[in-house]
Amino acid sequence: MTDTAWIDLALISARPQVMGALLRYFRNLDQAEEAFQEACLRALKTWPKNGPPRDAAAWLIFVGRNSGIDKVRRQARETALPPEELLSDLEDHEGELAERLDGSHYRDDILRLLFVCSNPVLPATQQIALALRIVSGLSVRQIARAFLVSEAAMEQRITRAKARVSAAGIAFETPDAADRAERLAAVAAMIYLVFNEGYSAMNGPEGVSADLCDEAIRLSRLLLRLFPAEPEIMGLTALLLLQHSRARARFDADGSIVLLEDQDRRLWNRQMIAEALAMIEKAMRHRRPGPYQIQAAIAALHARAEQPELTDWEEIDLLYQALERLQPSPVVTLNRAVAVSKREGPEAALALVEQLGDRLSGYFYYHGLRGALLKQLERGREARAAFDRAIALATNAAEAAYIRKELDHLAGETEPTHAEERP
Amino acid sequence: MLYAVLCYNDESVTSAWSKEEDDRVMRDLTAVQRKYVETGKLGPVARLLPTTAATTLRHKVGETIVIDGPFAETKEQLLGFYLIDCASLDEALDFARELSTANPSSGSYEIRPLALFKPGELPS
Structure with missing residues (x-):
């Protein structure tokens, strides 16, 4: 570890709490971000000399808040920033400090910060970008890379998201139980979006987007520590x-x-x-x-099966049925069809899949699964047509490559009968 | 004399380690452990899963309650620990409940699954 790597880590892990508190003070995302940056700069200057403070978050909140207030004052042509010597004494008063900073608020502070990024007024892509920037502290460049867009485009997306959030208004009153539950649900959905962005864009084990998956897991654990x-x-x-x-x-x-x-x-x-x-x-x-x-229970049944043949498809089918009741969606039914094909065979699964046609006709996996089931039923020509639709709808190279393999395989199998199929 | 060496760190920092960093720390720690295993001095080594995986059984006179999350009080001290192989969390909780009944004073048992276990070389 380099000399300042430990500081970077401390800053990253303190970030949600510090940003959450600074947002409560300044009631403005940009101001909170600036104050946080200022506090980080100070930390990089003083921590190597004085060693890490006992409570890094409290230190950063204190310094960030002062620098923010000072900025307002400076604009009013008043006092300058406090001298470094004074700041380096901070460690001795941290216990007190944390009290004064009202640490008991920190749970709702972090939840508010996460909720700001999960605001339903924001489209999914803006929620993800904002969360990665504001909560996780990824650079605009890193986020742009994960989304495969230019830095300027990402900068604009984040600026737009911030403008939308402030126009919608941020709730600063302490939430009651119902509000808190609602916020939690929105934040959980946002975290899942971050994860899915990484999961679906991942085109190899070492992809940039694996970072987004790790980040989502970190946010999820953070949320669980707050609401155990x-x-x-x-x-x-x-x-x-x-x-x-x-x-x-x-x-x-x-x-x-x-x-x-x-x-x-x-x-x-x-x-x-x-x-x-x-x-x-x-x-x-x-x-x-x-x-x-x-x-999670469905995924766990897969994880528990050491061989694919040992998978408990019956239980998976039942769990998907429960999920259909709780959160009806054609995608859930499509997933259940896989379990049905294992339990009852491809014919029963295909019957289920066919019902979803009008709602999922633009969905890659619908055509992919349909093609696979038709292939199992030895309806080669229809399978090929389904795979052709799938490949046209593939959103990344990995999906397309998979379907191409299926098509090649199919071509090899059905070659002899090919002539007969022609009109 | 047998000594228990208990490891404390800021979980929000260690969980921010990248996989490479985590692997490197584990490798360096393993090198230290190996040295002591070779002399026959080192017993079991365990790495615990994050506190989010913990469940705590609180025992007060006449009642026990189960709380999600780690033991979070500061008025009590760590006095000992058990390692037990259980098929489920419920089984582990039953064990803790039995212990709490056998022990007349109030106290807490934090139940935390292990991420890593090496039995070590100590004679029994």
């Missing part, structure tokens, strides 16, 4: 860990998707799985099932 008794947050954390545990097995050497049942399960991250399973057990004790818990 929320089973849906346990479910969310478990779900993210389970999906991310397969990162190294999801693509082959050519960068093509490897389906769950074909993955090398030895590549799955056992530690993430262990943590997720522990989390699901905790959640289940509450007997308050929710969509994240159910999805």
